[in-house]
Amino acid sequence: MTSFTEENYLKIIYKLSTETESEISTNAVAELTQTKAASVTDMLRKLSDKQLVSYQKYQGVRLTSQGQAVALKVIRKHRLWEVFLVEKLGFNWDEVHDIAEQLEHIDSEELVQRLDEFLGFPQFDPHGDPIPDRHGKMPEFGYKNLSDIDPNQAVIMMGVAQHSVSFLQHLAKVGLNLGVDICVKEINDFDKSMTIKIGGEIDYFISNDVAKNILVKVY
């Protein structure tokens, strides 16, 4: 059995793994778990004993396939519950993270299966993140970062790569919601900031920091 806490560590190590090829550092984990490096070291040894991570002192950590399977189950639950909260209970997509953070640890295979079915087997959560199926397989999708789109290319916004409340609220204020049409007008060479047209309406100026975190589909 994996505890609530162990699941959180695995989830976070998984998240960090998707952002880098190399080993995950103790400090990186400590930052995301909101704990101290010393606590992380202890937990890594424990997870290593349970064969959920491979870990060598001072050399960082990686998920084993077993550990990844656990992480993906937690992520699956998190994202399915987010769909439920938004689609069925009418929450906004920037309100659901903390609640899903709790619900993701509810332990019942049967529940997850039925919830998935009840929601119509969604492929993506309200933030556009892919939902692994019950075998841990992510749906295929060819989304790009808005920052990689060429000028005069028209795209549809399909997701975000960052989930902080402040970022999501910023998007809402500007009118950048899932599904909107975006057309890149101009890219500034020196800082990669861009001017975009949203839904054929007005021109907006957005920084590269923002553009990097917006996922779009070319059509």
Place this chain on the structure above:
Amino acid sequence: MTSFTEENYLKIIYKLSTETESEISTNAVAELTQTKAASVTDMLRKLSDKQLVSYQKYQGVRLTSQGQAVALKVIRKHRLWEVFLVEKLGFNWDEVHDIAEQLEHIDSEELVQRLDEFLGFPQFDPHGDPIPDRHGKMPEFGYKNLSDIDPNQAVIMMGVAQHSVSFLQHLAKVGLNLGVDICVKEINDFDKSMTIKIGGEIDYFISNDVAKNILVKVY
């Protein structure tokens, strides 16, 4: 803040309080929490410090109004989630207890409110137990135990007073489901066992132990 564990103790003390007027004993709590008496003593002191129970050494325990409020919130969540699992996800009523036992500790007032609304503000859970409203008030209902019904009286089954899987499965086997018509044919004087007709069909013999745990409405 009340922890997962504290909430379980409060819920159990509440349950015991509804079954007796007097103080609740340490042993009674230990049995239901699946812990030892020594552990209960520790927890009672802790809950007492937090003003959630009134407790005097060796004299048993009672909920304070604060403690009762917490217990009722947990029970409200438990029963709402049970409705969700049965009505929306299609679980049987004898499968939902363990899952609801986990879901009842999810912490979000907003979530409970929206769930309640999504379910159409149900007054009773799938076992016929009343669901407290957001202020902790139980819906009024005048159900009686089947064991208190006179011969030749026709009633409708509205709930059960016991939730063990074996009991619920026994009921299912006999055909005693929520909503069925029951008519008491005969009561045996010496052991209070009774013969009943279910849905106008066949005569069944049931013990007083079973009859005591079936809630019915006279019409």
Place this chain on the structure above:
DNA sequence: AATAAATTTTAGACTAATCTAAAAATAAGT
């Protein structure tokens, strides 16, 4: 009312998850 039985509490110990402070190892900067 005195003693036996049952219940409850205390004392001391254990596990999981965390912390701080100090030591060890690795990485970086001249």
Place this chain on the structure above:
DNA sequence: ACTTATTTTTAGATTAGTCTAAAATTTATT
């Protein structure tokens, strides 16, 4: 390559919840 800085690990302590075994209290029985 040597010293400094950063990162990571160890050592020892803390908190919540639990346990066992022994002591204290209450309840029951003769």
